[in-house]
Amino acid sequence: MNSKLNEKRKHELEKISREVEMEDHIMSVSKLCTTLNTNLDTGLSPVAAKQILSTNGPNIVTTNIATGEWIRFVKNLFDWFNSFLWIGSLLCFITYITETYESSVDAQPDDLYLGFALAGAVTISGCFSYYQEAKSANIFITFRDLIPRYVTVIRAGSKLRCPVNEIVVGDLIEIQAGDRVPADIRITESHGLKCVNPLLMGNNEPFLRSNECTNTNPFLTKNLIFFSTNCVEDFSGTAQGIVIKTGDHTLMSHLLANYYQRKSTKKSSESLLNKDITFFIRIITAVSLFIGVILSILSYTIGYSWLNAIIFMIALFVAQIPEGLFPTLSVVLSLAAKRMASKNCLVTNYETVETLGLTSTIITNKTGTLTQNRMIVSHIWANNSVINSENLYRHSDGYKADLDSPAWRALIRIACLCNKAEFSAAQARLPPLKREAIGNSTDVALLKYMEIIIGCVESYRLKYPKIFEILFNSNVRHSLTINKFSGGFWLCMKGAPEVIFDRCSTILVMGKIRPFDQKYKSYFKHILEEFGSFGERVIAFCDTYLPYNEYPTDYTFDYELENYPTKDLRFVGLISLNNPPRASVPDSVHKCRSAGIKIIMITGDHPITAKAIATAVGIIPDDKQTMDENYRFGLRDIHENDEFTSPVITGTQFQRLSDQHLNHILSSDTNIVFARMTPNQKLIKCCRNKKSVNAVTGGDVFENADIHIAMGMTGSDMSKQRADIILLDDDFASIVSGIEEGRVIFDNLKKSICYTLSSKTPIICPFLLYLLIDIPLPLGSITILCIDLITDMIPAISLAYEFPEYDIMKYKPRDPIINKLVNKRLLFLSYAQLGVFELFGGLFTYLVIMNENGFNLSYLLGIRKLWDSMAINDLMDSYGQEWTYNRRKALEYTCHTAFFAAVVITKWSALICCKTRRISIIKQKMKNDVLTFSLFFELGLAVFLSYCPGLDRGINLYPLKLYWWFCSIPFAILMIIFDELRRFLLRRYPNGWVENETFY
Structure with missing residues (x-):
């Protein structure tokens, strides 16, 4: 070492x-x-x-994690995105202080309010993100306890499974x-x-x-x-x-600090979801800063002070940033993790959930995932006889099996001794088939069957103490024990038939030892095909005697030296085991096929057995052949340009495939079964080269796999420790549920972003109109923050609770390079369609109020400088009324409030439109109670902000006349009609112009 x-x-x-x-x-x-x-x-x-x-x-190892919690809280409060808003808040305070000292009159408190609003918004957002992160961690801790963590302990001479903490x-x-x-x-x-x-x-x-x-x-x-x-x-x-x-x-x-870190051999990498969101935030931040700087320079050149120009820049920057995105993301991931845990799918890395939705290839093992992991002995070959396990004494020729014959004694000896499984001591009085046992499913099945036919296996083992042992693993594909008998040792071995056949030179039949020649091997090939056609796993048994004159009683058998015979052994018999498929798997496989997801099944079983199981669960059709069948058991070489028609490939054939040929096979849409092998880097790397997102089940960890899935019931501690997702019930259907959940996350995030961005058009356009056509400002910075940080936040988050659309598992996985979280079609829909309706609703309400007070549209054009001048207190309207500066500002603030109310009304429609991406709202229905609540909550907040006493003096929000609330309703109705028509055209003309331009 x-x-x-x-x-x-x-x-x-x-x-x-x-x-x-x-x-x-x-x-x-x-x-x-x-x-x-x-x-x-x-x-x-x-x-x-x-x-x-x-x-x-x-x-239990304890630790003080208070410091870590504070660090996590500060990170949420001062991440790079929030840092921009903190800087904006600081600039607002600096501007207000500077304006107070430089101006001869009292400074307007708008800058101060804006600074406090930004600081409050960032604090609330940071606290909310921290809360959701902590809540997600608690969910993980809660469901982590469902993962059994036991160790085999010997107490009072009996073996038992004891919780690790005891x-x-x-x-x-x-x-x-x-x-x-x-x-x-x-x-x-x-x-x-x-x-x-x-x-x-x-x-x-x-x-x-x-x-x-x-x-x-x-x-x-x-x-x-x-x-x-x-x-x-x-x-x-x-x-x-x-x-x-x-x-x-x-x-x-x-080294406790490192213990709590997630130990993994895979390199740390940012999730695809994180990359998408980071890319979007950086782009929109850069664009917002650019627009803010350009318009602030423009406002400075047309006469505004540099302080006001900075305020414009801050307001425009805030207007374009989706402040609710990160809280929404936290809620979406937390909800998804909780829903997945309820479906027996524990997420150890929450951002993996969305990556799971991208899965285009599932590389899964068979035992326990596709099958029930409840093996039972089905058939036995011994003494040239095939016997059905249900009736040990039934034989096709009418003879009875002689358990006292040398072949049967040898088979029983190997099945009992070369077996790691043990019964639980507390259930000794129960029938063998109902008793719990410790060990892998194959050993447990053999143990229970031997208990039935010979009685107490434990007593049998005590007679012949174990001296040496090698457990089964996927590399050697056999297990071996050496036990002490009178006169010598017996070496017992069981494993994959091909492996055992290669190690045997003789066979025990009818009490005689005969050469294990090619005739026998051909005969057993047909036996294996027959057992395999039933979907049964076949285990071969062999042994050899080690006399004391060659191996003394104090002889030390060494694993690395391999100082024991592994060749020229004696073949004894075969036992086949049946492991029924899980009832939920065929439906899940069908879902995968509809969703364009390829399934690669990997098993250590014989190819015929693998084919039978894969056919039973629907992974491959019944008419497909194994590569051995296509190539006549190796009589013809495999060529790279051959058309791929064999979905079952053995591990030996896999090793002979070049990367080019393997890529050719994997590029087909056919599901594939690899028999007599385990997941390996070569296979997963080739899948990765096809730009597919791979979800891999099993105990090993592969650096080229995107998602590692461990089994909660049968998986090793090592695999669970390193996994992204743990299946608490070991069920393949849970993987498919996770994929569906991942797609729901992506869909709901898109919907939330589309809804959030739709308000950016009615927020930024009033500033542009204010600067370009010189009208009084239709929407102020305070009301912008009311939209962004108060009324929009809860509805945006409510879309995280939206139910999946019925066709979510009926389209192929998205390409993460082409179809990103935010694309030009989403921006076009939110800014240029939904946002335009909101803008028109707000402007119409603004013009109605201005017109009522004597300022029609023609009169408003070019009036900005006069309107904003504090020196003018006799501005004449179209009715001949004179307006002082304070009265004009009161009217302007009323318009700000009305514009804000109009946006809230039209945002009702935007929220309803964003419930679905393709199907009709009528079909989706209003089943999302959180969304329904958010509609009324949003309206209630708007009413409160409009009519709460004192807000007119505090943040310049003035009460509205009742009928002003209805001015924007026609635009809200038109928005729903327009979007329903758009979705109808999407469904009616797939891949048409409407889909290419508006389906996000």
Whole structure:
């Protein structure tokens, strides 16, 4: 191990070790057991474990995260976007102070109000974003507890699954590949276990563990593994050890700050959603600043003071920025995560939810995801006979299976001993099929079946103690045990038939050992095809005898040396297992097909079995063949220019494919099944090269995958720790639900942005008219903020609660490069269509009020300088009335309030129009209660701001006559009619001009 560490890292570990007083790895195991009052064979008693737990507390690492919370709050308050608004607020205060000291008359308080309004808006927005972020974190913590995290503990001689937080010092526990070490452990027995701890070792190299003390430094010895260490899943390995430290007393608790960070081998990258939003915000910020600067310069050149010019710039900048976007985004992601959790889909990285909506390829394993992960023994081959498991004594020729024959005794021996599964001790009286068992689904099925036909498997195992073990993994595709018998050892092996066939030279049939020749191999190929056609997984069994004269009783079997036979073994038999598909999968597969999502199923099963399962759930049609069938089992070579018609490809064939040929296969729209292999970087990289967004299930983490999905029930601790999404029920349907949720997020964000941006046209155009045609200002800076920060905020957020449109899973995934969150069609619709109706509604109301008071349109043109002059107090209107400066401003502020009210009325229609992107509002209906509430809430706020006593003197919002509220209603009605017609044309003429120009 030391050779893998550089000198600098060794020096650092030596320095850390000097701070730690530990001798647990140096003392003998017997002395350690005495010190901790435990037993190497039986572990602690339940009573002793309970007492230690009450004394030492749970196995939990605590931390003070208050500082982190403050940092997170400050980041939300002062991110780069909010910083612009803080600068704007500061400029408003500076302008007001400067104007107060430079002017001989009292300064107008508009600048002061604007400064406070901006500061308040940013504070509220920052607090809201922080609240949503904290709420999302709490949702994750709540549902994280649903993920089972257990460890196998031996107490009073019985194995049981114990919650990680209940293990105590002195517990005897078992660790295997894929586990995350729950405490500091002294290893007492190890069989090829390899671990990685990049935090400690500084790299991701796997280190072999053993029960030998190899270094006085606890960090460099092989017989210790530390809390949070990952046991490598790619290697077979198990270990047993004694817990020596738990919770805050573990050595790794010194590095606690790093423990709470999400450890992942994938490189950190910004999500596609974040990229879209950041790009949009930067563009609109730059455009807003540009427009603000240009118009402020223009206003300065036509006679405004530099202070007023700055105020114009700030107001125009604020007018163009969608201040409610980030709060809306927080709500959308939080809601989506909560909805997904309710569908047994736990999101560990919330921005991944929207990326999941982009998924164009799902690379999924079979067992547990597409199937129920409840395997049962179906058929058995032994002694040249195929037997149905439901009736062990039934045979097609009328003979009974002889369980006492050498072949059956050997098959039973391997199935019982080369098996990691164990029954729960608390359910001994239940029938075997109803008892809970610890282990993988294959081993559990074999254990239960052996329990039925021979009785107590546990007693059988006690007769023949296990000396050495290698667990099954996807690399070697077999498991192996060596057990002690009288006179010698028996090496038992089970695994994939092809692997076992290659390792066997003889076969046990009818009590005789015969050569395992090509005739037998051809015969078994047909047997495998027959079992596989039923969708059954087939396990092959073989063994060999190791006499004591060649392998003494004290012989040490070594995983790395491989000092035991793995060739010329004796073939014994086959057992097939049935794993029924989940009932929800066919419908989910159909949804994927409708949504243009390709499914790539990867399984370690035989290609015929893989084909049968894939056909049963609808991934591939029944008439498709395997590549072996197309190419006559390798009699013809695979060429790159061959037309791809074989959706089932084996791992061996996959390795022979060039990248060009693989790209050709993956570019087809056909779903594909890869048999006898696991997900690997080559496959995922090729999928990535096709510019597809890949969601990958399984225990491994791939840097080229966009989304990593772990199984909550059967997944390893290591895979859950690194996953973006965890399926609590291991169900493929949950992935499809997540994809649908991701599409809903994108749709609802688009709708919210479209609604928010629609008010920018009626906000900025009054400033342009004010400067270009010299009319009194129709809409003031305070009322702009009322629209942006008060009345618009809740309706924009309410669109996060909008239900999905019925066709959301009936179109292909969007291209994130072409179809961004904000595109020119969305801008065209919001600014030039919906926004224009709002502008006309506001201007019409403005002109009605001005005309009532003697200022018709022709009279208003060019009157701005006279209107704004404080020296003129006898301005004549068209009726011959004289208007003082204060009366003119009161009328102007009334127009501001009326324009604001008109925008609110037309925004009702805009909100209703934004409920759907394609389907009719009539079909979508008003099912969103939050949106309905927001309509009346928005109107209520507008009424309050208009009629609240004192606001006319405070922020210049004046009461309105009742009928002025109705001036904009015709424009609101026209907006709905126009947009319904637009959506009708979208549906009637797909890919037509209307869709190309307005479908966002």
